[in-house]
Amino acid sequence: MxxxxxxxxxxxxxxxxxxxxxxxxxxxxxxxxxxxxxxxxxxxxxxxxxxxxxxxxxxxxxxxxxxxxxxxxxxTAYVPERFPPALPFTALGYLVHLGRLQGLGRAAARARAGEWLERFGAGAYAGTALAGLSKGSAQKVAVAQALLAAxxxxxxxxxxxxxxxxxxxxxxxxxxxxxxxxxxxxxxxxxxxxxxxxxxxxxxxxxxxxxxxxxxxxPAPVRIVASGDRPLPDRLPGGAVPAATGEGTLFRVDAAASDDLLRVLLDAAWHVHRVESGRAGERA
Ligand SMILES: Nc1ncnc2c1ncn2[C@@H]1O[C@H](COP(=O)(O)OP(=O)(O)OP(=O)(O)O)[C@@H](O)[C@H]1O
The missing domain is CATH 3.40.50.300 (P-loop containing nucleotide triphosphate hydrolases)
Structure with missing residues (x-):
């Protein structure tokens, strides 16, 4: 996303x-x-x-x-403890409907809905009526609706x-x-x-x-934004977790491990765009 x-x-x-x-x-x-x-x-x-x-x-x-x-x-998105599945929609239809309410165009809402259903392993249920979904699949739809519009x-x-x-x-x-x-x-x-x-x-x-x-x-007082095509090791220094953003991949990592992480990225020929310390939203 x-x-x-x-x-x-x-x-x-x-x-x-x-x-x-x-x-x-x-x-x-x-x-x-x-x-x-x-x-x-x-x-x-x-x-x-x-x-x-x-x-x-x-x-x-x-x-x-x-x-x-x-x-x-x-x-703002919310996943309640109990999801109301008794609505006259298919899983995909419901997500597209909610995506549009959240300000997405029809094509974007469809694309995002499909992507999120796939990510949660519910792509096969796109055409299933909400009322016909198992509890687990309905929960996947509930979570997908919250993530649709970032x-x-x-x-x-x-x-x-x-x-x-x-x-x-x-x-x-x-x-x-x-x-x-x-x-x-x-x-x-x-x-x-x-x-x-x-x-x-x-x-x-x-x-x-x-x-x-x-x-x-x-964890994570240092934020590193980088991009690259080469795969990175499964376990990154400081337990950093890559997260996709519009600018590239963002890593949040403890300051003590940030140099090691930068070395791993550079060794893998990744391009480092930015390194910031402090958490987003923190006042100077
Ligand atoms: N819609 C409601 N009408 C009346 N009372 C309510 C309502 N929702 C919650 N309460 C009451 O408010 C109190 C707090 O409930 P709430 O569900 O927020 O707690 P919780 O910490 O999330 O509980 P749990 O861990 O069991 O989910 C409880 O006494 C509950 O009975």
């Missing part, structure tokens, strides 16, 4: 609260957060503490009862659940690509190994409050 790396304002939550019903108990209250561009954000907390509520608010599919949320990019904010609520191992790995890759391209990705997953060690921030949801824990010493 091609999207350029660019910076944008963070999504800001200021004094956000949510309760269900005018007199219901507050599920979340006094939530103040900055979710910067180019960050991977994990939300954690015990069952029923309000993680899904928080994700729906961040995605904009639910509105806060008090407080404000600003800076949400125009292209969102600047991607919100994933247990989106890996129901996917087969290949599709789960593909979704991991797609998340890394979006983050590398400058998107904010916020996710919840019951498996603590999901993208373990890769999140820039953990949101701990507890007792109606959300505490943001940044991982400043976490």
């Amino acid at each position: 091609t999207t350029s790396v660019r910076e944008r304002e963070p999504v800001r939550l200021a004094g956000v609260g949510r309760r269900y019903g005018a007199r219901g108990p507050w599920v979340l209250r006094g939530v103040d957060l900055h979710l910067a561009a180019g960050r991977l954000v994990r939300a954690t907390g015990a069952n029923g503490t309000g993680k899904s509520t928080l994700l729906r608010l961040v995605a904009g599919v639910d509105a806060p009862a008090e407080g404000r949320i600003t800076g949400r990019p125009a292209r 969102p600047g904010l991607l919100v994933l609520d247990e989106a890996w659940t129901g996917l087969d191992a290949g599709a789960r790995a593909e979704l991991d890759r797609a998340v890394r690509e979006r983050v590398a391209a400058g998107a904010t990705v916020v996710f919840v997953d019951h498996d603590p190994r999901r993208l373990a060690g890769e999140a820039d921030t953990t949101l701990r949801v507890e007792g109606g409050r959300v505490r943001a824990e940044a991982h400043p010493a976490g």
